[in-house]
Amino acid sequence: MSLTLPVGMQINAPILSGFEHILTPEALALVAKLHRACEPRRQELLKQRVERQARIDAGEMPDFLPETKHIREGDWKVASLPRALECRRVEITGPVERKMIINAFNSGADSYMTDFEDSNSPKWDNQIQGQINLYDAVRRQISHTNEAGKTYRLNDTIATLQVRPRGWHLDEKHVTVDGHRVSGGIFDFALFFFHNAKEQIARGAGPFFYLPKMESHLEARLWNDIFCLAQDELGIPRGSIKATVLIETILATFEMEEILYELREHSAGLNAGRWDYIFSCIKKFKKNRDFCLAQRSAITMEVPFMRAYALALVKACHKRGAPAMGGMSALIPIKNDPEANEKALAGIRHDKTRDANDGFDGGWVAHPGLVSIAMEEFKKVLGERPNQWEKQRIDTFGARDFLNFQPEQPITETGLRNNINVGIHYLGSWLAGNGCVPIHNLMEDAATAEISRSQVWQWVVSPKGILDDGRKVTADMVRPMIAEELAKVKATVVAQGEDTTTYDQAAVIFDKMSLTPEYPEFLTLPLYEAME
Ligand SMILES: CC(=O)SCCNC(=O)CCNC(=O)[C@H](O)C(C)(C)COP(=O)(O)OP(=O)(O)OC[C@H]1O[C@@H](n2cnc3c(N)ncnc32)[C@H](O)[C@@H]1OP(=O)(O)O
Ligand SMILES: O=CC(=O)O
Ligand SMILES: [Mg+2]
Numbered sequence: 437m438s439l440t441l442p443v444g445m446q447i448n449a450p451i452l453s454g455f456e457h458i459l460t461p462e463a464l465a466l467v468a469k470l471h472r473a474c475e476p477r478r479q480e481l482l483k484q485r486v487e488r489q490a491r492i493d494a495g496e497m498p499d500f501l502p503e504t505k506h507i508r509e510g511d512w513k514v515a516s517l518p519r520a521l522e523c524r525r526v527e528i529t530g531p532v533e534r535k536m537i538i539n540a541f542n543s544g545a546d547s548y549m550t551d552f553e554d555s556n557s558p559k560w561d562n563q564i565q566g567q568i569n570l571y572d573a574v575r576r577q578i579s580h581t582n583e584a585g586k587t588y589r590l591n592d593t594i595a596t597l598q599v600r601p602r603g604w605h606l607d608e609k610h611v612t613v614d615g616h617r618v619s620g621g622i623f624d625f626a627l628f629f630f631h632n633a634k635e636q637i638a639r640g641a642g643p644f645f646y647l648p649k650m651e652s653h654l655e656a657r658l659w660n661d662i663f664c665l666a667q668d669e670l671g672i673p674r675g676s677i678k679a680t681v682l683i684e685t686i687l688a689t690f691e692m693e694e695i696l697y698e699l700r701e702h703s704a705g706l707n708a709g710r711w712d713y714i715f716s717c718i719k720k721f722k723k724n725r726d727f728c729l730a731q732r733s734a735i736t737m738e739v740p741f742m743r744a745y746a747l748a749l750v751k752a753c754h755k756r757g758a759p760a761m762g763g764m765s766a767l768i769p770i771k772n773d774p775e776a777n778e779k780a781l782a783g784i785r786h787d788k789t790r791d792a793n794d795g796f797d798g799g800w801v802a803h804p805g806l807v808s809i810a811m812e813e814f815k816k817v818l819g820e821r822p823n824q825w826e827k828q829r830i831d832t833f834g835a836r837d838f839l840n841f842q843p844e845q846p847i848t849e850t851g852l853r854n855n856i857n858v859g860i861h862y863l864g865s866w867l868a869g870n871g872c873v874p875i876h877n878l879m880e881d882a883a884t885a886e887i888s889r890s891q892v893w894q895w896v897v898s899p900k901g902i903l904d905d906g907r908k909v910t911a912d913m914v915r916p917m918i919a920e921e922l923a924k925v926k927a928t929v930v931a932q933g934e935d936t937t938t939y940d941q942a943a944v945i946f947d948k949m950s951l952t953p954e955y956p957e958f959l960t961l962p963l964y965e966a967m968e
Contacts, residue, residue, distance in 0.1 A: 442468045442613075449560040449610035458567045463630040466669060470622045470662055471613045478604055478619050481655050488651070488687070493723045498687055499835045504653065504694045513757035514696055514703040515675055520596045520641040521547075521704050523822035524759060524798040525814040526807050528595065531556040531872055532566025535580045537573055541594040543804040544811070548595035552624040553602050553648050554712070554881040555872035558960075559967060560610050562869060567627050570599070574632045574639075596641055598680065598704075601625040603649035604658075605958055609965075622662065629666050629677075637676060644704060645679040649712060651687045653694035663702050675701045680761060684709030684883070685716040689745050689838050692752040705759030707800070708746050710737060711766070711883035717741070717841065718890040722955060728900035730843045731851030732887050737790065744837035750795040751829035759823060762791035762799030766878040769805040776877065781809055788813035797823040802879040846904050847895060855888040856914065856946070857921040862888070864925065864942035866963055868935065886959055892950040911951045918947050941966065 437451040440461045445468050451459065492498070500508065528545040530536045532552060540548045550570060556562060572578035573590070574597070580588040602608075602620030611618045625645065633643040647659055663677045681688075681695050683706050688695060696703050714735050721727035729735055737746060746762075753760035765787040770777040784801070788810045791799045801810050818824055858875050862885035865873045872881045895901030895909035902908050922943040926936045945963065949956055956962055 439464075444468065444614045446612045447610055448612075452561065452564075454568055455564045458564055458571065458627055458631065463627055466630045466666065467611070467618060467623055467626045468613050469669065470626050470665060471616075471618045473665055474622065474658060474662055475613075475616060475619065477658050478622075481652070481658060482604060484654070485651055489720065492720055495724075497835065497839060498690050498720075500690050501694070504691070507697045508693050510697075512697065512700065514700045514705075516757075517678060517704060517759070518642055521644060521678055521759070524596075524761060525818065525822075526810045527598070527761065527798055527800050528804065528807060529555065529600075529764065529800055529802065532562065532569055534565070534569045534578070535582065535588055537569050538578060538580055538588040538590060539804055541573065541597075542591045543595065544807045545595045545801070545804075546798065547598055549598045549600055549646050549800070551600045552620075553600045554883045557866045557869050557871035557967075558602065558606065558608075558620060558964065559869045562871075563608070563624065567624075567631070570597075570628060571631050573597070574635050596644065597636070598644040598646050599624075599628050600646035600648060601628070604655060605649070606960060606964065625662070626666065630670070633667075633670060633672055633676070637672065643672075643677050645677065646707065647679050647681045648709070649684060650681060650695065651685045653691045653698050656681060656695040656698040660699050660702060677702050678704040680704040680707050680759070682707045682709035682712070683745070683749055684712035686713065686720050686838065687716070689713075689748065690835070692749060693756065696752065696756045696758055700756075703756075703758055705753050705761060705797075706749050707761035708749050708763045708796075709883070710742065710746075710763040711881070711887065713742070713745065715883060715886035715890055718887065718894055719955070719957070721841070722890070722894050722897065725899060727841055728844050728894065728898040729841060729891070730845050731847050732855065732884075732891060733851065734843055734846060737787065740840045740842055741838060744833045744840070746791075746796075747794060747829060747831060748833040748838075750827075751831065751833075754795065754825055754828050757825065759797045759825065760795060762788070762796040764800035764802055764879070766802070766880070766884060767806075768803045768874060768877065768879050770877045780877065781806075784809055785813055789816070792817035795824060795827045795829055797825065844900055847901065847909070848904050852892065852895065852903070852909060852914070853917055853921060855891050856917050856950075857925060859885055859888040859892070859946045859950070860918070860922055860939065860942050861925045861928070863945055863959070863963060864929070864936070864939035866960075867938035867942060867967060882960055889946060889949050889959055890955075893955055896951065914951060915947070918943055918950075 442465045524547050526545045527547045528540045528543045529549040601624035606620035607617035608620045608623040750760040767780040767783045792814045862880050929936050
């Protein structure tokens with residue numbers, strides 16, 4: 437099938453039946469317009485990330501910006517929010533897969549963040565079929581029939597939709613404008629916004645987004661300018677778009693109020709994206725010889741630097757009249773093991789109780805089976821109130837708290853092998869087109885997998901990468917483990933009745949990502965190039 441493309445645009449990917457309803461000339465014209473207006477700035481901001489990393493590698497430590505002190509000390513609030521975003525006690529998230537979209541809308545959660553990012557493998561078909569699914573869902577015409585003949589439809593009462601486009605680092609490689617790849621985030625945002633914004637407003641909600649992985653308020657300013665341009669282009673009042681920013685990089689923690697300020701006309705608050713946050717800490721300080729985090733299972737929300745960041749987020753949001761959203765525990769319901777399942781559910785309760793008591797207005801869950809218990813825990817604190825925006829925190833956190841990276845131990849062989857196993861399993865699944873997988877009874881997505889591969893890299897490089905039995909983690913130790921864990925992963929995948937075609941390639945990529953001196957900034961960058 438051929439499309440009519442805007443001048444200067446090329447699409448190098450199959451146009452399957454139905455794709456033409458999304459890839460319309462008008463929608464693609466918005467992609468091209470936003471690309472031409474914003475791509476030089478995106479590239480400049482990505483360059484600034486690299487320069488900042490070089491300074492951190494050379495010993496510079498992050499701190500609050502002197503040039504934005506007036507914003508932190510100023511008296512301002514974000515614009516008021518529409519009713520549809522007042523109550524967000526439980527937000528379910530998940531990839532843009534058709535059946536899951538229907539299940540998530542029907543889950544009983546207040547809102548649903550549909551994901552083109554951490555939990556989605558950005559295969560061309562996934563991206564465009566995802567847009568088709570959302571187009572149908574916004575108009576309440578979505579349905580799905582599974583292989584057993586069960587039909588899925590939307591209930592009368594459904595969750596409020598929020599959409600997470602890809603982060604600034606990712607391109608949409610199949611679409612070029614004037615010979616350059618377009619930004620994945622702009623592509624996802626523009627197509628969704630063009631097709632659905634007016635319809636959503638007419639139905640009493642609005643175009644609501646989640647913005648991932650930003651490292652500075654200047655990156656938030658770019659999104660804000662994109663929102664203004666896009667709203668003007670469609671003749672929709674500025675401020676109709678609302679967006680929640682994930683604070684999931686250590687550098688963004690020092691600019692939370694500035695990020696809210698940049699987006700103040702469009703802000704729906706901040707979310708504590710804990711998994712990418714841990715990954716970001718490892719990535720930013722990977723060359724610092726004093727820095728070495730314990731294995732992933734020991735880095736909970738209760739360790740000092742995670743606690744400081746979470747509480748500072750609540751404080752910043754409520755001071756500025758914005759929602760403070762809690763993140764996601766990786767625990768999921770466990771089938772066929774009632775005892776383990778009880779433990780997992782108790783873990784979810786603990787997570788949501790802590791967040792609600794700390795002042796968060798709601799939190800994320802990974803699975804419909806967790807909505808009711810998360811809701812119960814938030815209701816215990818909120819009662820009949822839709823949120824607790826009025827709760828002001830008086831504690832103060834600074835650089836010392838955010839950078840107090842403890843604990844450094846334990847690092848065990850089991851922890852090392854777990855990182856290798858999860859990394860290979862996730863990479864193989866991603867290459868096959870599935871961006872979120874249950875592994876060893878935990879939800880694993882791009883953010884959690886980043887932690888796995890980064891820890892292996894860091895333990896090899898850092899003098900503190902020493903196992904609890906005294907052995908130093910080295911490439912020679914890790915390499916045979918990669919082969920052994922690959923065999924275990926393949927056996928698991930076969931036992932699940934799935935295809936193992938992509939897993940050898942996954943192990944090769946994992947080896948490169950964890951054992952070569954050059955540390956790839958995101959695992960999804962080399963993976964995306966390896967994907968057709
Ligand atoms: C770090 C971050 O960015 S967190 C945010 C990104 N991560 C996520 O969004 C996690 C999304 N969650 C998931 O993808 C899944 O829950 C997984 C992969 C973790 C587990 O999936 P499964 O093992 O297939 O779950 P399970 O078999 O228990 O599913 C039972 C039912 O719930 C549905 N379901 C599970 N999770 C979700 C979800 N998040 N949204 C909607 N439906 C879901 C399944 O589709 C299935 O439906 P069915 O019974 O109608 O067939
Ligand atoms: O996107 C969420 C995270 O924890 O990462
Ligand atoms: Mg994330």
